[in-house]
Amino acid sequence: DTAVSQTPKYLVTQMGNDKSIKCEQNLGHDTMYWYKQDSKKFLKIMFSYNNKELIINETVPNRFSPKSPDKAHLNLHINSLELGDSAVYFCASSQGTTFSTDTQYFGPGTRLTVL
Amino acid sequence: AQKVTQAQTEISVVEKEDVTLDCVYETRDTTYYLFWYKQPPSGELVFLIRRNSFDEQNEISGRYSWNFQKSTSSFNFTITASQVVDSAVYFCALSEVNTGFQKLVFGTGTRLLVSP
Numbered sequence: 001d002t003a004v005s006q007t008p009k010y011l012v013t014q015m016g017n018d019k020s021i022k023c024e025q026n027l028g029h030d031t032m033y034w035y036k037q038d039s040k041k042f043l044k045i046m047f048s049y050n051n052k053e054l055i056i057n058e059t060v061p062n063r064f065s066p067k068s069p070d071k072a073h074l075n076l077h078i079n080s081l082e083l084g085d086s087a088v089y090f091c092a093s094s095q096g097t098t099f100s101t102d103t104q105y106f107g108p109g110t111r112l113t114v115l
Numbered sequence: 116a117q118k119v120t121q122a123q124t125e126i127s128v129v130e131k132e133d134v135t136l137d138c139v140y141e142t143r144d145t146t147y148y149l150f151w152y153k154q155p156p157s158g159e160l161v162f163l164i165r166r167n168s169f170d171e172q173n174e175i176s177g178r179y180s181w182n183f184q185k186s187t188s189s190f191n192f193t194i195t196a197s198q199v200v201d202s203a204v205y206f207c208a209l210s211e212v213n214t215g216f217q218k219l220v221f222g223t224g225t226r227l228l229v230s231p
Contacts, residue, residue: 031217042223043221044221058218103150103162106159
């Protein structure tokens with residue numbers, strides 16, 4: 001069984017379009033995250049949700065809007081896509097209790113290419 | 116600010132050689148956690164180990180071992196008798212608790228190429 005899953009795995013789209021990436025975890029975790037990995041493989045956190053509430057927002061452009069319908073799902077919607085948005089986007093989850101440091105488990109990634 | 120440095124961009128070895136991947140971190144926290152993740156060519160991120168700042172014992176798991184030295188702020192990773200399947204990008208990461216919740220700060224990764 002896949003612990004953290006993302007769809008789609010690949011996404012190719014034109015500049016200016018709006019697209020969404022979905023993430024689901026079946027680990028029973030309370031916290032979910034979105035990370036962006038650029039072309040140089042650098043990984044940086046974008047957002048984090050705990051029990052459907054936004055807890056970390058790393059000065060990401062407001063064209064990016066995460067949505068968490070329940071604690072097992074965290075979707076990422078991107079408006080008006082730009083060339084610089086091309087990257088691999090990873091979803092992750094962790095147990096997420098306050099002031100603890102839990103292991104984050106990552107999904108397989110979504111490779112977004114903006115043409 | 117917290118920072119993780121992986122100075123080795125790429126390492127090439129021949130199968131069966133031992134290889135050590137370096138990780139140096141900076142933090143003002145007295146309690147923190149360090150992680151290693153593996154990213155094989157298929158692209159997923161695989162968790163390898165988590166170590167807290169109070170536990171400086173070295174850890175061994177099969178051909179993998181980790182050397183945590185608080186005095187030098189290092190958390191190095193050694194693969195013994197490397198295999199082609201070890202070829203991947205390896206990331207070291209440091210936990211940072213932000214408003215009570217954790218986020219990971221990653222190093223830039225070390226690409227390991229193991230040739231037959």
